[in-house]
Amino acid sequence: MTDQAVDTGGVRLSGAPAAEGRFLGRTRELKELRADIERTGLDTLAGRKAPRARVLLIAGRPGSGRTALAEELVRQVAERYPDGVLRARLSEPGGTPVPVERTARDLLTALDVPAPAGAAEDELTEMLREALAGSRRLLLLDDAASADQVDALLPDAPDCLVVAVSGGPLTGIADVRPCTLGGLDTKSAVALLTRYTGSVRITVDPRAAETLAEACQGQPAALTLAGGWLASRPQAAVSDLAKRLHKDAEDGADGTPLARVFRLVHDQLPGQAARILRLLSQAPPAPVDPHTASALAGCSVDAARGALDELVSVGLLRPVASPLPEYDVPGCLHPLLHALAESQERPGELQLARARLLERDVRLLQSCRAITETDSPQAREKLQALPPALRFPSPRAAAEWLDVRRPALLAAVRLAVADGELDTLARRLMSQLVRALVAHVGTQAAAPDLYGVHRLVLDVAERRGLPRERAAALLNLGDLDAQTGRTRDALVRYRAALDAGREAGDPYATGRAMESVGGAYQELGDHDRAADWFGRALADRLARDDRAQAARLYGRIGTAHTYAGRYGEALRNWRAAVAGYRKDGDVPAHARALSELARVQEYAGRPAESLGTCREAIEWARRAEDTRLQAALQLRLADTLDRLGDPVAARLHRVAAERMLVEEAPEDEVCGRDGDDACEIRSTSGED
Incomplete structure (x- = not known):
């Protein structure tokens, strides 16, 4: 998206006073x-x-x-x-x-x-x-x-x-x-030059100004560069520049008037500024900042910023309205910059400049993420090891930088993946960008950007034959598809991730993919296949003696059987989940599993058993200090007691539940008094 200021005579007047930035012609x-x-x-x-x-x-x-x-x-x-x-x-x-x-x-x-x-x-x-x-x-x-x-x-x-x-x-x-459009009329072209040179230099030799406008063919971009060159050289005469451009044209110099003026301006730049200008051709298609120029040229950030400001003064760059110092390369100059870089820089130096830029972005993103991990001694140690120029003073400053530079970072990722020569650095950049976005923006808010990054990760993994990375990218893409309702697309990605995980011999990716396939089938209403795939994932976890994950998968199998109406199988699996959480010492999960077991007992027509399990679950929820779960269980107890013919006891449990919820949350967040399922906390929604 662009939100440009009005340009003067066809380009923004980088060096002209803002008050004079009127449109010409x-x-x-x-x-x-x-x-x-x-x-x-x-x-x-x-x-x-x-x-x-x-x-x-x-x-x-x-x-x-x-x-x-x-x-x-x-x-x-x-x-x-x-x-x-x-x-x-x-x-x-x-x-x-x-x-x-x-x-x-x-x-x-x-x-x-x-x-x-x-x-x-x-x-x-x-x-x-x-x-x-x-x-x-x-x-x-x-x-x-x-x-x-x-x-x-x-x-x-x-x-x-x-x-x-x-x-x-x-x-x-x-x-x-x-x-x-053609060129500007002569009067407007001379007025554009005047804004750079001042009126005196034009007044003393108006014919020279008209000749210069003619040499530039009235093209605003060429006139802007010519004006910037004259403004930076107060002793130079307008006629000298006009004669030089005419001579270049008569000598058969290649290119348009813009190309001829551009070469003249470039050739008379200081060495470092000229080199930075050439290397900007290797930057991603987005506004550049001093860090970008510093990394490309291998110089300090302060030196890079000075060079960028110098390029602004001669019209080669234009400042961008941004909280950070950012600069835009006019689009008409990009082909000229690329040609200049290829003719004056060695291919190896251009690749090294791109590598330095990717490495700088990686380190900035590491710093951006680490500043949020204030409780981590390792993160603090990593921050202290970074140069001062790469550190952020606060999490807020890091978040603001990420928000402003996010389009440039995404463009850098796309460019690096398309390049194909620096895939290792590209993979590191994508990994750090994902982590920084999740840390500062959150998975849901950053989902559109994350989707694009994961697709690029998949491209690199397929190009390089990296099954582990391919499995991870497919799982992430499948999760994002599932979150946006494209469940069948997610199922295809999960199955492909399973194949990639098996190829890589990655037990985590394999188990995660099998469980995700089961979750997709459950979302599609195919509870038989869901239970089958959850069972495969459970067998994998049991083979690796992962008791906590095995207990959770017992719960998912129980949920699938519950939806299918097979309450006997559901009860067996939920009891296994309860036993697993108890052995693992996970009190909150134990309480929630008991809550689900009580629910299934009620569905199965066993209200007396459900009543006992509910009371046991309330005790475990109290130990877990989970007030909302206690309230939900109290409401379930009330419903069960109503069905068993004890309305007095049911009313007492409802009053107790309402008291807990009032103490736990503001009034507008309290669940209703009618005992509906709004207060219930399902292990499937929380764990999945």
């Missing part, structure tokens, strides 16, 4: 675009109501000011769309199209609409259309690579407006007339 184009909003569409001419949002297309080469024009148009017409403006970038800075699935999810997040982890593109785009239905919003879709990307995101809301920015026509979207 493009008067004709803006007039045409505003008129196009009011134009009668083909559907209206045919007597039909427009089924979808109107689309305006701004087409132009990178560096032509297409995004700036779109932002200015949005600023001028935003008041017509009271529900707000949404922005999305449809291509990464290097030109790689962003998957529609990711864009739709980002837009839903901006709308505060929760999207299930792992949802497919069709589901997400349908959710987006539903969220936008009936609204009056303006969507700015920047850097569209194809018509399919835009079409998939179009709202079925005729009162919405979509402003798309692309390199050319979007063939396939009906009733769209592109506004094609």
Whole structure:
């Protein structure tokens, strides 16, 4: 997602004063675009109501000011769309199209609409259309690579407006007339230069300024770099730069005016700043920070920040509005940076720079997670061993850093996995990112990001032939599928994880997969298969003498038999679970297992046995200091006593339960007085 400030003359003025950051030129184009909003569409001419949002297309080469024009148009017409403006970038800075699935999810997040982890593109785009239905919003879709990307995101809301920015026509979207951009007019181009150089240098030689604008072909990106170069050299004459660019063009220098100005600016940068600029081509497609530049160049964080600020001053970078110091590389410069890095840096040095960056991200994530483990002496020791630049002063500071840098970290993971040359570091980065997200955000809130990371882990594991990692990734993906209701998808992943666990000889993964298969069958209502798979997992645990897990699996088997109505089998397994927890000394689990045993006895038509088991369970719950379980059991006792014809005793137990709940929780959290199942605590929900 992007939320850019309005650019001046086609690019943001990195070095210009904020007060002067007004949009320049493009008067004709803006007039045409505003008129196009009011134009009668083909559907209206045919007597039909427009089924979808109107689309305006701004087409132009990178560096032509297409995004700036779109932002200015949005600023001028935003008041017509009271529900707000949404922005999305449809291509990464290097030109790689962003998957529609990711864009739709980002837009839903901006709308505060929760999207299930792992949802497919069709589901997400349908959710987006539903969220936008009936609204009056303006969507700015920047850097569209194809018509399919835009079409998939179009709202079925005729009162919405979509402003798309692309390199050319979007063939396939009906009733769209592109506004094609060339260079700025001479007056606007000179005004853009003036904001960098000051009026005096332009006034003394206005013809030289016009000649320089002509050499840059009015392209805002080239003019910005030229202006930044002049601003950093107060003694240089505008005419000298104009003559140099003309000479380069006459000598047949390769590339566009932007490429020629870029080479000139780069060649006159200080050595360290020039090297950092080249190595930024190896950074993930996201805003860069001083840590990124420091790791790529192998220099200190302070030196990297100084170099980045120097690059900002000449227009090669632009600062990002962020709580952290972050910088954006203009998209039109990315191809030039890559070409420069490949021509002036050895391949081994580029790979080393990428490795240093991944290692820095790993260490920052380790520090980010360790700061939350304040009670762990090992975590404190690890923190102290880190350099001061990698430490966070507090858990809150670490959480804020993770929130800001999360898109960059996810982009780094995707880039590292796609690269394929640094899989070991990529695996470490993914592991630390998952742990940091869980520590600061929580599994549920971070589920969409975790799903993507686990899919990348699976890609690496399959590419490298790592069955243990493949099993872990499949189990994690299966869990996330199960949590979002895709139980059959989860079942497929659990079975694949079982095969991978057996291939790796990993008893944990094998046992966990068998139990998860059973859980999926139980969720699907196939209780016979669920009991069978739980039984296989139980045999595995018993073979390894894992008594605690065996007791828990006895309970799961008992639950499956209970759902199937086989109360005799259920009672046998719950008694085994009770015995297992008692031998293991797990008092809370013992109490809960007794509670479930009493429930099944009641279902089996044995109220007297259920009454005795309930009383025993209450005693164990008291020892476990589980007040809510005691209250639930008191209510069950009351129901049983009612059925046995003792309403007085039943009332006493209900009063006791209500008193416990009032003492345990605020009034609005207390369960109702009617003795329903809302107060009951099932071992299946808690243990599973």
